[in-house]
Amino acid sequence: MESTAHDFKDNVDAALADANLQDSLAKLKVGFSERRRQAAERMPEFEALRDRARDIKNHALANLDFYLEEFERKVTALGGHVHWAPTAEDARRIIGELCQSMGARTVAKSKSMVAEEIALNEHLEALGIAPIETDLGEYIIQLRHEPPSHIIAPAVHLTKDQVADTFLEHHSKLGFTKRLTERNDLVAEARYVLRQKFLDADVGLTGANFLVAETGSSLLVTNEGNADLSNTLPRMHIVLASIEKVIPTLEDAAVLLRVLARSATGQESSAYTTLNTGPKRAGDLDGPEHYHVVILDNGRSAVLGTEMQDMLRCIRCGACMNHCPVYGAIGGHAYGWVYPGPIGAVLTPQLIGVEEAGNLPNASTFCGRCEAVCPVRIPLPNLMRHWREREFERHLQPRGVRQGLALWSFLARRPRLYRRLTALANRLLALFGRAQGRYQTLPLAGGWTRFRDFPAPPPGGTFHAQWRGRRS
Amino acid sequence: MNEARSQILNGIRRSLQRGELSGDARAAVEARLARPPRGPAVARAALAQPEKVALFCQWAEANNATVARVAPAEVAAEVSAYLARNNLPAEAVIAPSPQLAGYDWASQKMLSLRQGRGEGSDHVSITGAFAAIAETGTVVMASGPEHPVTLNLLPDTHIVVLRESDIVGGYEEVWERLRARYGKDCMPRTVNTITGPSRTGDIEQAMELGAHGPRRMHVLVVRE
Numbered sequence: 001m002e003s004t005a006h007d008f009k010d011n012v013d014a015a016l017a018d019a020n021l022q023d024s025l026a027k028l029k030v031g032f033s034e035r036r037r038q039a040a041e042r043m044p045e046f047e048a049l050r051d052r053a054r055d056i057k058n059h060a061l062a063n064l065d066f067y068l069e070e071f072e073r074k075v076t077a078l079g080g081h082v083h084w085a086p087t088a089e090d091a092r093r094i095i096g097e098l099c100q101s102m103g104a105r106t107v108a109k110s111k112s113m114v115a116e117e118i119a120l121n122e123h124l125e126a127l128g129i130a131p132i133e134t135d136l137g138e139y140i141i142q143l144r145h146e147p148p149s150h151i152i153a154p155a156v157h158l159t160k161d162q163v164a165d166t167f168l169e170h171h172s173k174l175g176f177t178k179r180l181t182e183r184n185d186l187v188a189e190a191r192y193v194l195r196q197k198f199l200d201a202d203v204g205l206t207g208a209n210f211l212v213a214e215t216g217s218s219l220l221v222t223n224e225g226n227a228d229l230s231n232t233l234p235r236m237h238i239v240l241a242s243i244e245k246v247i248p249t250l251e252d253a254a255v256l257l258r259v260l261a262r263s264a265t266g267q268e269s270s271a272y273t274t275l276n277t278g279p280k281r282a283g284d285l286d287g288p289e290h291y292h293v294v295i296l297d298n299g300r301s302a303v304l305g306t307e308m309q310d311m312l313r314c315i316r317c318g319a320c321m322n323h324c325p326v327y328g329a330i331g332g333h334a335y336g337w338v339y340p341g342p343i344g345a346v347l348t349p350q351l352i353g354v355e356e357a358g359n360l361p362n363a364s365t366f367c368g369r370c371e372a373v374c375p376v377r378i379p380l381p382n383l384m385r386h387w388r389e390r391e392f393e394r395h396l397q398p399r400g401v402r403q404g405l406a407l408w409s410f411l412a413r414r415p416r417l418y419r420r421l422t423a424l425a426n427r428l429l430a431l432f433g434r435a436q437g438r439y440q441t442l443p444l445a446g447g448w449t450r451f452r453d454f455p456a457p458p459p460g461g462t463f464h465a466q467w468r469g470r471r472s
Numbered sequence: 473m474n475e476a477r478s479q480i481l482n483g484i485r486r487s488l489q490r491g492e493l494s495g496d497a498r499a500a501v502e503a504r505l506a507r508p509p510r511g512p513a514v515a516r517a518a519l520a521q522p523e524k525v526a527l528f529c530q531w532a533e534a535n536n537a538t539v540a541r542v543a544p545a546e547v548a549a550e551v552s553a554y555l556a557r558n559n560l561p562a563e564a565v566i567a568p569s570p571q572l573a574g575y576d577w578a579s580q581k582m583l584s585l586r587q588g589r590g591e592g593s594d595h596v597s598i599t600g601a602f603a604a605i606a607e608t609g610t611v612v613m614a615s616g617p618e619h620p621v622t623l624n625l626l627p628d629t630h631i632v633v634l635r636e637s638d639i640v641g642g643y644e645e646v647w648e649r650l651r652a653r654y655g656k657d658c659m660p661r662t663v664n665t666i667t668g669p670s671r672t673g674d675i676e677q678a679m680e681l682g683a684h685g686p687r688r689m690h691v692l693v694v695r696e
Contacts, residue, residue, distance in 0.1 A: 024676070027676060027677055028677070031677035032677060043514070043516075044515065045512050045513070045514050045515065048512040049511060049512055052511045052512055056511075059504075062488065063493060063497075063501050064484050064488075065481045065484045065485055065488075065492065065493070066493045066498070066501055067501075068480075068481065068484075069481070070505065074657070077657070078658065078659075083476075084476040084477040084479075084480050085476065086476050086479045086480055086483075090476060134684065135674070136672045136674040136675070136683055137672075137674035140674070140675075153673065153674060153677065154674070155674055155675070156674075156677065158675075159676065160675055160676050163675055183675045183676065183678055183680050184680050184681075184682075186675060187672060187675070187680045187682065187683055188682065190683075191682065191683060191684060194684065195592060195684075196592075198684075199592050213505065214505055214508065214656075215657075215659045216659075217659055217663075223670070223671045223672055223673065223683065224670055224671070224672045224674075224683035224684045224685065225625055225670040225683060225684040225685025225686075226683070226684045228621070228624070228625050228662075228664060228685065229625055229626075229684055229685075231662070232621045232622060232625065232662070233622070243480065243484070248501075248504060248505060248508070249504070249505060249508035250508065250643075250647040250650075251508040251509060251510050251511065251644055251647065252508070252511070253643070254510075254511060254642065254643035254644055254647070255511035255512070257643065258511075258514070265673060267667075268531065268534075268535070268607075268608045268609075268667070269535070269608040269609075269610055269665075269667040270667065271535075271666065271667050271668055271669070271670055271671050271685070272664060272665070272666055272667075272670070272685065273610075273664075273665040273667075274662060274663065274664050274665070275659060275662065275663040276661070276662055277659040277660070277661060277662075277663075278661060279661070280661055281615075281616070281660070281661050283616070283617035284615060284616065284617060284620070284661060285588065285589040285617065285620040285622075286589045286590075286620045286621055286622045287615065287621060287661050287662065295480070297479075297480045297483065301480060301483035301484045301486075301487055302483065302487060303487070304484060304487035304488055305487040305488050305489060306487070
């Protein structure tokens with residue numbers, strides 16, 4: 001998709017003014033995050049499992065070439081095919097050719113963030129092949145021509161009424177002319193409409209939560225069962241996965257599964273966890289005749305061995321965005337590209353460039369909730385800080401910001417001067433505003449005082465002065 | 473394609489500042505693959521068999537499945553009774569497995585059964601289960617001629633006939649059973665682990681049942 005990450009500030013203004021979005025976001029605070037807390041409390045081993053999950057992903061990344069080759073060997077031995085895609089363009093071309101080899105007119109797609117990353121739908125449409133999103137959330141936003149706003153709940157920005165309007169608009173030509181008001185009726189209508197599309201599809205395309213090297217299996221976690229229909233009914237199943245999805249063994253999968261669902265939705269387990277290994281076997285009554293796995297790099301291998309490597313541990317649970325005060329205020333679309341929230345603020349500059357996405361790692365208060373809930377303990381605030389440093393090194397920030405930071409750094413390295421200047425500023429501020437206890441306007445602080453008052457310094461001098469006073 | 477393959481693999485090796493794994497480092501990861509280490513033990517499922525069965529039933533129900541504990545001779549009658557209780561037609565598609573064929577279906581004169589894979593028009597399916605996981609109330613289905621995957625997914629109602637002895641504590645015991653049954657190098661085409669009926673939270677994060685897979689799951693836990 002086309003990035004609007006460079007327009008982040010405008011996107012934020014629009015998001016804050018969107019009443020429907022704000023209604024939807026209010027539900028996040030009592031939805032996923034509260035359920036995650038309860039699920040973690042029900043599992044006494046949860047913290048130990050998180051540690052192990054982190055270690056497993058680190059081990060897999062340190063031996064990534066070995067495990068990818070092992071995975072390929074197993075897939076091939078069971079009659080499947082592995083394709084290697086260094087770039088997004090390579091992956092699009094490979095998938096397009098596979099679909100054309102089947103004479104495909106429609107592709108049943110199960111939610112895949114990597115497919116969003118490579119803009120697969122646009123490519124298939126250009127080839128005259130209709131991609132049909134089958135995850136309910138993805139289906140809703142496909143009808144509305146919107147990108148996903150959350151990595152596990154793509155339509156989380158919409159209210160039930162908006163979904164009802166969308167269905168009425170698109171389903172009335174199929175004979176569904178009544179505007180629905182109940183969630184279960186909306187779900188049932190989508191099920192009915194999509195069922196026929198599953199049965200007609202020539203190709204099923206899914207992502208993968210994990211690739212298991214030991215067995216050559218792709219592992220998929222869903223609640224709806226749409227991925228399972230996508231990999232069972234059509235004659236060809238294509239799995240699209242990025243290189244860091246590979247893990248060593250089924251035992252490792254057990255650990256990761258125990259933290260994945262609990263972190264994502266607070267469920268003990270998602271409804272469907274499925275291992276797919278190769279095509280239909282002799283004697284099977286169903287299943288695809290052709291099984292292909294497309295492994296995408298798209299810049300990830302270059303992150304290995306750098307200070308940013310930890311981002312590759314991500315298992316895409318969405319907990320960081322569910323718990324992020326910034327995401328909670330602006331939703332996912334404001335981030336401007338495929339991956340929103342804290343993990344998006346770290347991934348997006350890597351995948352599309354810090355020049356385009358430099359705003360994102362700056363949109364954080366560093367409150368640390370994302371790191372506190374991350375099931376694989378990715379130090380997200382630290383990674384955002386690395387991006388800010390790189391942005392500074394590459395002179396990408398506005399001149400005012402750079403000069404301000406340079407001035408502050410000059411003072412911070414000269415403690416006596418710093419203390420004198422802050423004491424002077426403190427006295428001046430006190431002189432002009434202590435009577436009200438606040439300032440409605442302040443020179444050089446318009447960005448702050450435009451929206452709220454600036455508090456006047458309390459009596460007793462600067463923090464340094466008070467600290468000295470207390471210690472003596 | 474080979475060029476793309478080496479481009480990715482060499483890129484990884486360059487970033488990791490080493491060549492292809494060799495010597496002791498390679499032996500270590502190969503040994504890890506051959507004898508996979510288990511993660512931290514989960515106390516919840518480390519129970520004697522009768523308590524595992526009870527825990528499975530508890531979690532299956534917590535995940536919106538319904539459970540009936542029956543003797544082998546009662547399986548067919550319970551299927552009929554379940555369909556009647558839920559105002560469902562007395563017809564079903566049944567997996568072609570010897571285990572299921574062993575129950576006394578002939579006793580249910582009104583129940584009409586078809587053997588085979590699932591179709592879009594089927595309302596009710598009856599399958600066995602390869603295993604079940606007490607820790608989360610999950611049934612495990614291994615695909616094969618005796619268990620078409622479509623039966624797990626297409627019908628509105630999925631009835632699972634599960635033997636008590638097939639209930640294990642956690643995932644790890646399922647993996648051991650799969651390796652013992654199919655060999656370490658040959659997983660079945662599909663292993664579905666299923667926890668309750670299909671569901672979605674995609675509209676306002678409220679869970680609704682019956683998204684694409686079955687709306688109802690009924691598990692018959694068979695005493696032996």
